[in-house]
Amino acid sequence: MPNTVQGSYATPYETEAAQLYPLGQRLECPNGRTYRYAEMGATTAGEIAKLYQSEVNDNWDTLSLTSAIVAGDTSVAFTNGATDIKLNEFAGGYVIYEETDNLGEPHRIRANTATSPAGAGTVYLFKGDSFQVALGVTGNDVITLVKSPVKDIIITPASEPTGIVVGIPQVVIAVDQFGWVQTHGVASCLIDGTVFIAKELRPSESIAGAVAALDYDEVDDADTGVVGRCMEVAPDTEFGHLFISLEGL
Incomplete structure (x- = not known):
């Protein structure tokens, strides 16, 4: 696929049960708004104009190898x-x-085997990619796996985010189905509290899926990061315009 798909104004409103693009595929519309192709989580259907994040990481960290990695390998068993x-x-x-x-040495995963708890599994890299450094089978030589940040996305909680913020869908994406989440440009999102024109917005820690004013004097607020900038002083708990800047300026 191309790095960026050039879509129509209608493309961000399309959803499907069968995956049509790679997860994370970038879409740009004629007005410059950009999106990423995502899969909704398996529990709750998506909501329009609310902020979404990646799924909470599970315990797929510090996994022991079952065989050593040799430089040039394109798969790893664990x-x-x-x-x-x-x-x-x-x-x-x-x-x-x-x-x-x-x-370190991050590598994108092309495929993986189905693996039961404590079972032996394998992940495979994309064609043309390979591990560059040998790794032995020792207690300190382990790997960690993470899903695509746009796989099984969930609404940001009424707390600090528990995963990386990924965007705002413009249409309902059904459970386990695919669609687009906006990452750049003029957008609409649920508002929490008082916001200020041209000032930065952050994920709300009080209302799920909402954005709120970012206050650098309040440490916890600043730590949640910038989602975009306010374009309209919308009422509390209503939907307002923002310029979302999760990628680009």
Whole structure:
């Protein structure tokens, strides 16, 4: 797929049960608004014009290797933790080295095997990618897996975000279905409290899916990060205009 799909004004309102694009595919509309292709979580249908985040990470960290990695390998075998892994659940996600002298080295995952708790699993990298550093089978040589941030997205909670903020859908995306979340440009979102023209907005910690004014003098507010800037002083608990800037300025 191209880095950016050029869509029509109607494209962000399209949803489907069958995946049409890679997760994270970027879409740009004629007015410059941009979106990312996402999958709604399996529990609750999406809501229009509310802020969404990635799923809360499960216990797929510090996984032990079942065989050593040799430089040039395009897959890695590991022992799973306590949570089932579905077939290709990590497709579009990432694997990194953790707790080793060779920290980091993130690689995008093309596919993975279905793996039961404590079972043996394998993840496969995309064609043309490979591990660059050898890794042995020792207690300190482990890997961590993360899903694509736009897989199984959930509404931001009435608390500080529990995952990375990914965007605002413009249409209802049904449970386990696919659609677009806006990441840049003029958008609408639920408002919490008093907001101020041209000032920065953050995820609300009081109302799920809402944005609120960012106050740098209040440490917790500043820590949640910037979603965008206010374009309209909308009433509390109503929907207002903002310029969302999760990617780009």
